[in-house]
Amino acid sequence: MDITDITPDQVVFWQWGVFSLNATLLYTWGVMLFLTLGAWCITRRISSDVQIPRWQNLLEIIVAAIDEQIHEVSGEKSGPYLPFIGTIFIFIAVSNLLAVVPGFIPPTGSLSTTTALALAVFVSVPLFGISRQGFGGYLKNYIQPTLFMLPFNIMGEFSRTLALAVRLFGNVMSGVKIGAILLAIAPLFFPIIMQILGLLTGLIQAYIFAILALVYIASATRAHHEKETETFKKGEKTDG
Amino acid sequence: MLIDGFTVIVQIINFLVLVALLKFFLYGPILGAMDARERKIAARLEAAKAEEREAKKQASAFRKKNEDWAQQQESLFAKAAQTADAQKTKMIQEAHAEVDGLRAKWQTSMEQQKKAFLEDLRHRVIHQVYATARRVLHDLANQDLETQMFSALMTHLEGMSGKEWKSFIEGMTDQNAKIIIESVFELSATQRAQITKLMHDHLSEDIHLVFETCADSICGITIRPPGKKMAWHLDDYLTALETEIKKAVESAQGVKRRGKHKPVMKHHDTLES
Numbered sequence A: 001m002d003i004t005d006i007t008p009d010q011v012v013f014w015q016w017g018v019f020s021l022n023a024t025l026l027y028t029w030g031v032m033l034f035l036t037l038g039a040w041c042i043t044r045r046i047s048s049d050v051q052i053p054r055w056q057n058l059l060e061i062i063v064a065a066i067d068e069q070i071h072e073v074s075g076e077k078s079g080p081y082l083p084f085i086g087t088i089f090i091f092i093a094v095s096n097l098l099a100v101v102p103g104f105i106p107p108t109g110s111l112s113t114t115t116a117l118a119l120a121v122f123v124s125v126p127l128f129g130i131s132r133q134g135f136g137g138y139l140k141n142y143i144q145p146t147l148f149m150l151p152f153n154i155m156g157e158f159s160r161t162l163a164l165a166v167r168l169f170g171n172v173m174s175g176v177k178i179g180a181i182l183l184a185i186a187p188l189f190f191p192i193i194m195q196i197l198g199l200l201t202g203l204i205q206a207y208i209f210a211i212l213a214l215v216y217i218a219s220a221t222r223a224h225h226e227k228e229t230e231t232f233k234k235g236e237k238t239d240g
Numbered sequence B: 001m002l003i004d005g006f007t008v009i010v011q012i013i014n015f016l017v018l019v020a021l022l023k024f025f026l027y028g029p030i031l032g033a034m035d036a037r038e039r040k041i042a043a044r045l046e047a048a049k050a051e052e053r054e055a056k057k058q059a060s061a062f063r064k065k066n067e068d069w070a071q072q073q074e075s076l077f078a079k080a081a082q083t084a085d086a087q088k089t090k091m092i093q094e095a096h097a098e099v100d101g102l103r104a105k106w107q108t109s110m111e112q113q114k115k116a117f118l119e120d121l122r123h124r125v126i127h128q129v130y131a132t133a134r135r136v137l138h139d140l141a142n143q144d145l146e147t148q149m150f151s152a153l154m155t156h157l158e159g160m161s162g163k164e165w166k167s168f169i170e171g172m173t174d175q176n177a178k179i180i181i182e183s184v185f186e187l188s189a190t191q192r193a194q195i196t197k198l199m200h201d202h203l204s205e206d207i208h209l210v211f212e213t214c215a216d217s218i219c220g221i222t223i224r225p226p227g228k229k230m231a232w233h234l235d236d237y238l239t240a241l242e243t244e245i246k247k248a249v250e251s252a253q254g255v256k257r258r259g260k261h262k263p264v265m266k267h268h269d270t271l272e273s
Helices: A023-043 A054-074 A082-100 A111-133 A135-143 A147-185 A190-239 B005-141 B145-158 B162-168 B189-202 B235-272
Strands: A012-016 A019-022 B178-183 B208-213 B220-224 B230-233
Touching: A012 A023, A019 A023, A019 B005, A023 A054, A023 A082, A023 A111, A023 B005, A054 A082, A054 A190, A054 B005, A082 A111, A082 A147, A082 A190, A082 B005, A111 A135, A111 A147, A111 A190, A111 B005, A135 A147, A147 A190, B005 B145, B005 B235, B145 B189, B145 B220, B145 B230, B189 B208
Parallel strands: B178 B208
Antiparallel strands: A012 A019, B178 B220, B220 B230
């Protein structure tokens, strides 16, 4: 990958027609393999006792933190959202953290990847909303508070998806590029600081992406949840 | 173009596959383990609570038992003290009774010994006085004691007034009744005739005299009309002597008793304390 290559999609190893094996796909599979093998190695000897292996402890901390975060934001049990939101966070975080490995190109620095993730969020929001509220109930959200808000709501859906994709791409890509540029200008000290900063940025970006996805999904399901809560409170008052 | 359509599609597929893989290899096992641990901890907590409840129950039961034991102990101590007091009182009473019994027995024994001693002394004194008097009279005055004694009796009888004779026989209803004359020595025929004549002269010719000899009798002569008795012997002197000796013995016993009484009283005090 050259400094002029703005995205790893442009690093193509093999191509046949529209099918091409580029760096984005290759490193994505690498991250997938790393995550899957790591999870499998740690969880194949999983223990439910009080004494547990340290790697299992690490995974439990991560999963418990994600679970708690989902619960805090959505106000619901994390069950249906955890695999989706958790995978977004872990994939982006690991991809960004592996950027410190020399020669590794984070797939999150590809606009195709961020777009794919944003599209996944874009599709999942109505799916979760419809699964919770029903088709009609979900669609009613688009005409809230008035029918005139329908175009703006639809535009909002698209714009936030675009913002998701571009924000992540821009941050990761810029971080990598700044690192490369600083390496060329001051090869001794600044690249290390920028790499460390890049790790922090990468984790923050993963967190932001996952949280925003969760907020979108939660906003799609919350209306129904709030209605249920209100009904429950009314029922309590009536009973009381 | 920054966005490659094929890459986007493949990345979406990759992402979905990764979601499935992580759900299968990561979230499922980890959440399952955490839930299992929570259940285990909850079960342990529940078991611990149950054990705590059981322990509290047992502690309460033990406390109650201890209180019961303490009460029983107090009750038993009180009962034991009461029994000991009763036993002590009983033993003291028994000791007193035993001491009293021993004292009474000792006193009885002393009385018997005293009586036996006095009796023996009386006999010895009688014989000794009698023998001494006889000997003295014989050796110094060439006189016979029995003869002199009889003479003195006769003198006394002859000197009795009519009123005294009347009083002497006032118990006699039958004129033919007999008067027993008891002597420690055998009266001679002359002496018998003298006293018979005297009786006939002062009383009645029909009176029948019976002479008896009694070795055990105190030295002297005893005349026994029915319902009366007139003794002419050493009895009064001996009785006076006996009284004096008794007084002396009792005085000696009194000193001994006082001396012996002290330890008994001391012993009594010891029991009381």
